[in-house]
Amino acid sequence: MKMKDSKMVKGNVAIDRDRLWSDLMTVGKIGFQQGHGVNRPALSDADIAARDWLTKRMSAAGLEVRVDAAANVIGTLKTRTPRSQKILVIGSHLDTVPQGGMFDGALGVGAALECARVIRENEIELPWDIEIIDFSDEEAAYNAGTVGSRAMIGQLKPDEIFVSKAKGGLTFADGMEKVGKDPARIGEAVRDPKIFAGMLELHIEQGSRLESEGIAIGAVTGIVGIYRYIVTVRGEAGHAGTTPMHLRDDALVKAAPVFTMLPQWVRETNGEMVGTIGQVTLEPGATNVIPGVCTFIVEVRSMNASDMVAVRERLKSWAAAQRNVSVRTIYEKNSVALSEPLIDAVIRAAESEGVSHMRIQSGAGHDTQSFAPYVPSGMIFIPCKNGKSHCPDEWIEPDQAAYGCRVLLRTILDLAE
Ligand SMILES: [Zn+2]
Known part of the structure; x- marks a missing residue:
C-alpha cells in the first residue's frame, strides 16, 4: 500500500x-x-x-x-x-x-x-x-x-x-x-x-x-532558569520549658531573617526574577523542643543567570557570617x-x-x-x-x-x- x-x-x-x-x-x-x-x-x-x-x-x-x-x-x-x-x-x-x-x-x-x-x-x-x-x-x-x-x-x-x-x-x-x-x-x-x-x-x-x-x-x-539550594542551620535542641532564653541556640530563630531577606534580594534585581522558600523542616520538630536543626530550600527563577548568581552570593555571604550554617547547591539550571x-x-x-x-x-x-x-x-x-x-x-x-x-x-x- x-x-x-x-x-x-x-x-x-x-x-x-x-x-x-x-x-x-x-x-x-x-x-x-x-x-x-x-x-x-x-x-x-x-x-x-x-x-x-x-x-x-x-x-x-x-x-x-x-x-x-x-x-x-x-x-x-x-x-x-x-x-x-x-x-x-x-x-x-x-x-x-x-x-x-x-x-x-x-x-x-x-x-x-x-x-x-x-x-x-x-x-x-x-x-x-x-x-x-x-x-x-x-x-x-x-x-x-x-x-x-x-x-x-x-x-x-x-x-x-x-x-x-x-x-x-x-x-x-x-x-x-x-x-x-x-x-x-x-x-x-x-x-x-x-x-x-x-x-x-x-x-x-x-x-x-x-x-x-x-x-x-x-x-x-x-x-x-532555576537555581535551588538546601540551607542547613544548626543550633542546639533543648527543653522548651526549662532552657532560659539567654542560653538558647534556636536554629529556627537563626534561620528566620533569610525568610524575609530573600524576597528583598530578589526584588533588588531587575524585576522579572522570583524567589521562594517553599519547604522548611525543623528537627527534632516538637512543640516542646527548641529546634536543633532548621533545613530549608531556597529557589530562584530568572531568564538572567547573573541575577540568580547575585542572589546566590548574598545567600552564601549571609551563611558565612553565621555560626553552623551551610548552603549546598541542589542544582543550577540556566x-x-x-x-x-x-x-x-x-x-x-x-x-x-x-x-x-x-x-x-x-x-x-x-x-x-x-x-x-x-x-x-x-x-x-x-x-x-x-x-x-x-x-x-x-x-x-x-x-x-x-x-x-x-x-x-x-x-x-x-x-x-
Ligand atoms: Zn510539567
Whole structure:
C-alpha cells in the first residue's frame, strides 16, 4: 500500500477529541484522591501504575514500547521509508507533585500518544521515527527533577540519583530498583543529541497570561532558569520549658531573617526574577523542643543567570557570617531559548487551526529545557483554569486539550515537510 505523504494529508487529518479526553481522565484517576488531587510522585506505586497504563495504550496503538536505562517509557512509531536516521521526540511526564493536578505533564504525554495514533491510522509517512516519551521524575520527587530527560541528553551527574532532598529519604536510585532498573547503568540512557530531529512538548501554561489575554496557544520562546539550594542551620535542641532564653541556640530563630531577606534580594534585581522558600523542616520538630536543626530550600527563577548568581552570593555571604550554617547547591539550571524555526512552526500550526496565539516565556521548568541546548526544541502552551497548577484545582476543558493536540499534530506535520 502506498503511504500518504505528510503534505498530502495535512488538510484533513483529525484527532479524536473524545479518545484523548478519555485517556486524560483515565490516567488522571491514577493516584487521585478526592480533595487531595493527584499524588503520583516519580516511581511511586501510582506512577508505576500510570506507566503500565501508558505502556498498554502505546502497544495498543501499534508503537514499539521500551523502558530505557533511566526508566523513561518510550513508544516508537517507525517510519517505513526513512529519508534520514533521525528521531522526533514528543514527550512530557506522567509523574506529579504531591497533591498535584491531572494535566501537568499528562496532557503532553496523552496528546503525543493521540498524535502518534492519528499518524498511524492515517498512514502518514514521516521523514523520521517518532518517539513518544514519558520522562522520569520531571517533578523532582527525590532531588533535582527532569532526571529522565537530562539522563537521555547526557546532562545528569551520575551521583545525583543517590541523593535525596530529605536526610535518609528515598532516592531516584531506590525508585529505579522498584522498576527493575540498575542505578549503576543509568549512563546507558545517554543518546547522541545529533540523532534527534527535534523535541516537542505540549503543556499547560501553569500561569494565567494566556487566560487573562484570551489567547488559545502560547508558542514558547524560552524557559526560565532555576537555581535551588538546601540551607542547613544548626543550633542546639533543648527543653522548651526549662532552657532560659539567654542560653538558647534556636536554629529556627537563626534561620528566620533569610525568610524575609530573600524576597528583598530578589526584588533588588531587575524585576522579572522570583524567589521562594517553599519547604522548611525543623528537627527534632516538637512543640516542646527548641529546634536543633532548621533545613530549608531556597529557589530562584530568572531568564538572567547573573541575577540568580547575585542572589546566590548574598545567600552564601549571609551563611558565612553565621555560626553552623551551610548552603549546598541542589542544582543550577540556566534559562534556555527555544528554536526559532520551531516557534514559527507552532505559530503556523495555530494559524492553520484558526486559533489565537502569542509568543510566551515559560516560568516553569520542563523536560524540553534539558533538550533545548542540544536539540531544536519547541513547546506549545494552552491556558489552564485561573492559571492554577501543581494543585488539585488544576483544570482544562476538553476542547482546550483537543485544540492543543491539533496544534501539536499540525506542528509535527509542518516539520515533516
Ligand atoms: Zn510539567
